[in-house]
Amino acid sequence: MAYAARVVIVGAGFGGLSAARALADAPVDVVIVDRRNHHLFQPLLYQVATAGLSPADIAAPIRSILSDQRNATVVMGEIAAVNTAERVVADTAGQRLPYDYLILATGARHAYFGHSEWETNAPGLKTIEDATAIRHRLLVAFERAEMSTDEEERQRLLTIVIVGGGPTGVEMAGAVAELARRALATDFRHIDPRQARIILVEAGPRILTTFPDDLSARAVYALENLGVDVRTEARVTESDADGVVVNGERIHAGTVIWGAGVQASPVAEWLGVPADRAGRVKVEGDFSVAGHPEIFVIGDAAQLTDAAGVAVPGVAPAAKQAGAYVARVIKAQLEQRRPPAAFRYRNWGNLATIGRRAAVADFGWMRISGPIAWWLWGFVHIFFLIGFRNRVAVMFNWLWSFLTYKRGARLITGSPQPREREAD
């Protein structure tokens, strides 16, 4: 069958995959490029970092997901440049992918506010390697504390600082607290892991700023219940191997985890268009790039205020909606129909979990917290996981942890430094 057009999608996250799937019935040749071979369910990545889940539980091969989609081809590669004049994408291996339509859905990383050297000691959490590197550091810190004969050093090793009071930081802090207080509680002889100090540091006036005030307060209460020291209006001014400096106070810490700030992938550079402070491309109402109706930027790399005046947030549901919307735009053009109505973000609700049986949920018309929100959080995440195997594996691991208080993936493997895919 001859295709009317070739659509190249860069990035197989929530946005890219959603666009690819929505184009399954279109007369187009879909090529989806990712430097990874797997789609990652990032919302549960913190559970890999805290030894609750295995990487394979929250990842699925992109090829497998699109195996039955006849018009889709998967390419594992890393984008080096986009030639908008010739309409060709080039990857780092020198491969050239011509396109009629281009969808850039390459996401974002954490931002170190100009201090990229902090990443060495305060890794962020975006990839599987990030997660296993953080797991390595956390577990090794307890091992070293057990062996240390120096009380100060032991204190330092048992101090864990999490920077950033957004959902990542809050969920991470809750999971680390339960790791120390439950899963590891009785396994050591010289230290009591329950004595670990867990500090959540947020520069703004409150945590979970995308939630209403009362749910923020609930989250603080739930975290403090788990023994987490929550500090707001607290700014990190220094980060090194010994820990961090927060509001002028040095906190000696064995593990620092970074969950603050957002820095979009270099889409603006590839296209030669301006970017906002977070590196995002300001897109038109249909996610196209000004002057390039054939190029779309969606997900965390795009900045858009939708038709209803709502700033589209950098969350998975927004990326998915954008992917499906752009597919509709492309189909309308190919069929020479009029374009779909301007994009409006549909906010189905915000959820964040804080350890065992605590969570907050905001649906606009309803706010809940506590065990019911926690169960809801669990169902929603299982429901959106891709693939039957992942669903059952995650459910089993959760059930097991819930009943035994243990963690199923307490492995110290690999390196404490995440490494990007090798160049070779």
Added chain:
Amino acid sequence: MAYAARVVIVGAGFGGLSAARALADAPVDVVIVDRRNHHLFQPLLYQVATAGLSPADIAAPIRSILSDQRNATVVMGEIAAVNTAERVVADTAGQRLPYDYLILATGARHAYFGHSEWETNAPGLKTIEDATAIRHRLLVAFERAEMSTDEEERQRLLTIVIVGGGPTGVEMAGAVAELARRALATDFRHIDPRQARIILVEAGPRILTTFPDDLSARAVYALENLGVDVRTEARVTESDADGVVVNGERIHAGTVIWGAGVQASPVAEWLGVPADRAGRVKVEGDFSVAGHPEIFVIGDAAQLTDAAGVAVPGVAPAAKQAGAYVARVIKAQLEQRRPPAAFRYRNWGNLATIGRRAAVADFGWMRISGPIAWWLWGFVHIFFLIGFRNRVAVMFNWLWSFLTYKRGARLITGSPQPREREAD
């Protein structure tokens, strides 16, 4: 409670753990040292390397396993030296562990017959990092083949050589064949993974030499059924980035996996005693080292012909039996009873599996092959896995793969080079 003696066990593999557990009721202080935080169920490691299982499915934290054993302390550390005069073990961090009894159960790695430089291109399979590095190489080879436009290079990438016709090599070859022929079969657009060439190379006259002739022949038949090219009397004389040279013939291969030879860990060096060609220490009938009744070497690092004249093999059941036996020797000494009868290895049978529904089993009095042997193999491995969680996780993954022909852990993560634990 005051302990009568302090027993230091180095290595938490099958031998070391078995000794530690058997000393649970003895009036001794047990210290078990391992450079890893986890016990690894090595017989299933090839399934991690071929994307069927996750690392956490076949590993369990040593601390967790011994959490309830009051007289046991777990130390994560790497041994640098043994001072037999002062009866102290020193680790690489400078920590000193005094002992009254010392059990060395540090195992073995693969041997490259004097060509340690081959390891870079032909990694062995002993640790979780080894397994994920091999998984990385295998999956990346298919990805590169899909993208290659050069037919020769594509052929090379789709050629996988497995060196060594022992159980590791045979099980690996079967699993790689099924990965290519089943799990990946329909996921690519430009290559047909079923065309992959899988070559098993054995220097001796037949594969599975520890099995009777007829079962070796059955294994060859089962492998050839899966499309594996089995070559005996085939010696590797060269290994590099392009592949291997076997009996003078260059085989261009994208992936080479090493499963030949055994090199014991440097126990003999630590003790300053002679070693055999494989680096093993020749021990007395009770696994003690000549002149040192307080030091025992068990498992793959020991060489012993037992009281019945049987050479104790380097397999998990033998290591477990040795661990339990040495614990009895120590208890007898402490209670001033006469020592247990000289060690005799009890061979409960040999099992090896070749892909889906094929396996060989040798119980001496009975030999079986085919589906019944395969089911038996599955039950035995599930039974011996440590921990309820691991059992259920492995059973679930097997069931899922069995029904869907898919693999649950098809992730390209980390690096293609296994890395030992960092020195820091």
